[in-house]
Amino acid sequence: xxxxxxxxxxxxxxxxxxxxxxxxxxxxxxxxxxxxxxxxxxxxxxxxxxxxxxxxxxxxxxxxxxxxxxxxxxxxxxxxxxxxxxxxxxxxxxxxxxxxxxxxxxxxxxxxxxxxxxxxxxxxxxxxxxxxxxxxxxxxxxxxxxxxxxxxxx
Amino acid sequence: xxxxxxxxxxxxxxxxxxxxxxxxxxxxxxxxxxxxxxxxxxxxxxxxxxxxxxxxxxxxxxxxxxxxxxxxxxxxxxxxxxxxxxxxxxxxxxxxxxxxxxxxxxxxxxxxxxxxxxxxxxxxxxxxxxxxxxxxxxxxxxxxxxxxxxxxxx
DNA sequence: GGAAAGAGGACTATTTTAGTCCTATTTGAA
DNA sequence: TTCAAATAGGACTAAAATAGTCCTCTTTCC
Numbered sequence: 001x002x003x004x005x006x007x008x009x010x011x012x013x014x015x016x017x018x019x020x021x022x023x024x025x026x027x028x029x030x031x032x033x034x035x036x037x038x039x040x041x042x043x044x045x046x047x048x049x050x051x052x053x054x055x056x057x058x059x060x061x062x063x064x065x066x067x068x069x070x071x072x073x074x075x076x077x078x079x080x081x082x083x084x085x086x087x088x089x090x091x092x093x094x095x096x097x098x099x100x101x102x103x104x105x106x107x108x109x110x111x112x113x114x115x116x117x118x119x120x121x122x123x124x125x126x127x128x129x130x131x132x133x134x135x136x137x138x139x140x141x142x143x144x145x146x147x148x149x150x151x152x153x154x
Numbered sequence: 155x156x157x158x159x160x161x162x163x164x165x166x167x168x169x170x171x172x173x174x175x176x177x178x179x180x181x182x183x184x185x186x187x188x189x190x191x192x193x194x195x196x197x198x199x200x201x202x203x204x205x206x207x208x209x210x211x212x213x214x215x216x217x218x219x220x221x222x223x224x225x226x227x228x229x230x231x232x233x234x235x236x237x238x239x240x241x242x243x244x245x246x247x248x249x250x251x252x253x254x255x256x257x258x259x260x261x262x263x264x265x266x267x268x269x270x271x272x273x274x275x276x277x278x279x280x281x282x283x284x285x286x287x288x289x290x291x292x293x294x295x296x297x298x299x300x301x302x303x304x305x306x307x308x
Numbered sequence: 309g310g311a312a313a314g315a316g317g318a319c320t321a322t323t324t325t326a327g328t329c330c331t332a333t334t335t336g337a338a
Numbered sequence: 339t340t341c342a343a344a345t346a347g348g349a350c351t352a353a354a355a356t357a358g359t360c361c362t363c364t365t366t367c368c
């Protein structure tokens with residue numbers, strides 16, 4: 001457990017697609033087709049990623065999305081924060097020690113150390129790293145030929 | 155996000171209580187009364203912790219629970235694994251690289267590195283550490299006197 | 309034998325998450 | 339200038355996960 005949400009998982013897939021097509025702009029429909037995800041779902045993810053500043057959008061005909069910056073400069077922490085909110089294992093302390101009761105509440109110490117370690121691990125992995133290990137769909141071989149298995153229906 | 159579940163949170167509270175009363179045995183009702191949690195909830199948590207080997211139980215009248223080992227030897231990872239299953243940020247790879255498709259599936263590398271870092275951070279914190287910073291309930295002071303605030307209803 | 313515990317598991321309610329859809333706005337092109 | 343193809347924003351619905359309750363059975367002490 002401590003699983004990231006399915007939408008976040010999709011988010012990395014979607015961003016990885018943009019990362020490997022940085023030359024062109026991609027509409028939500030394009031990305032949905034390429035990834036097998038539903039159009040409304042991809043659209044929703046893009047809107048959220050846009051608000052978080054990870055992608056830039058162009059409206060109107062021939063519009064679509066691009067990465068806002070290099071894949072090297074987008075971390076797993078960025079993606080998770082964008083789609084799920086600040087990373088924190090405990091209920092309070094989400095906002096990195098800006099809690100009102102700080103002076104009185106000791107939730108900190110132990111759990112905070114864990115939070116910090118997790119955030120660091122997530123910040124250390126870039127979209128480039130994720131992209132490299134991006135064959136999320138297990139592939140099997142039959143008589144030496146790869147079989148592409150279906151993705152869980154969106 | 156990447157929040158632990160509420161039950162896990164309760165789990166640490168409940169274990170911390172046992173930790174600070176290691177001399178005596180505590181029934182689910184005792185712990186519920188001491189922590190403000192519901193009896194059935196505490197009971198359910200204890201059953202799960204028992205299966206995971208973190209507490210030992212004594213049945214029958216005057217029965218109850220004790221820590222199965224020293225608070226120093228129970229880690230945050232133990233508690234989370236017991237109550238939520240194996241720690242893994244991604245959907246597959248929960249079972250620490252014993253997946254059937256291992257040879258073909260590359261989910262590994264990047265996410266696995268993150269998983270490993272998270273597991274390490276969780277394994278490094280013991281119940282003793284959690285116990286020290288255990289005032290989960292923010293306390294305020296009024297005219298120099300502490301005010302104990304209510305816990306979210308169980 | 310009865311009371312006080314835990315064991316196990318079924319069930320229900322609640323909350324969260326995922327997914328869909330509608331309306332408004334923007335932009336390019338016929 | 340009008341239409342089509344996009345995104346923006348948000349409301350709504352459906353599905354899944356989580357939390358919480360309750361019942362029956364077993365164990366143990368008195």
